[in-house]
Amino acid sequence: MQLSTLITPEAVRVFGTMSSKKRLFQELGEVAHAAYALPSGNAVDALQERESLGPTGVGQGVALPHARLSGIDRVRGAFIRLExxxxxxxxDRQPVDLIxxxxAPLDSGVDHLKAxxxxxRTLRDGTVCAKLRANTDPATLHAVLTEAAASQAA
Known part of the structure; x- marks a missing residue:
């Protein structure tokens, strides 16, 4: 599995500020709708439902919210960098800026876990996170994400 197969350049965005986690999930739903034609409301509801089980902030300013949805054929990703x-x-109780x-499809099983x-792994790399935080161009952010994952896989 390659990160480049999970996320398209259209699914990478930069925002200055976000008022709340709920608002962030709404933006992620809109990004998923624009990039993959996923129903934004379903995406938001699924993210919030998963988050209610426990926070998906993994530390060092990174969050990995995830959800399973009906009507999707494979695992898809969306990335937001907050200024x-x-x-x-x-x-770690630290605020998050890389999301x-x-x-994933409801029946994705191991593919969801692999993704x-x-x-x-990609976002645990401090060098990758530093590059993501140093750039505001979505195309550059997409390149950083996909190149980092490709080099880790090699």
């Missing part, structure tokens, strides 16, 4: 970090209830969301592991 001003927000509280996300992360395990990579995954949307989550790939994204997690």
């Amino acid at each position: 001003k970090a927000i509280d996300f209830g992360a395990v 990579f969301a995954l949307f 989550l592991a790939l994204v997690s």
Whole structure:
């Protein structure tokens, strides 16, 4: 599995500020709709439902919200970089500014877990996160994400 198969350049965005986690999920739903024609309301509801089980902020300013949806054929990703970090209830209690969301089919099984592991490995790399935080161009952010994951896989 390659990160480049999970996320398209259209699914990468930069926002200055976000008022709340709920608003962030709404933006992720809109990104998923624009990039993959996923129903934004369903995406938002699924993200919020998963988040109610426990925060998906993994630490060091990174969050990996994820959800399973009907009507999707494969795992898809959306990435948002915030210029001003927000509280996300992360395990280290640090605010979050790098958010990579995954949307998977209801029956995706191991593919969902493989995608989550790939994204997690990529965003645990401090060099990758520094490059993501140093850029505001979505095309550059997409390149950083996909090149980092490709080099880790090699």
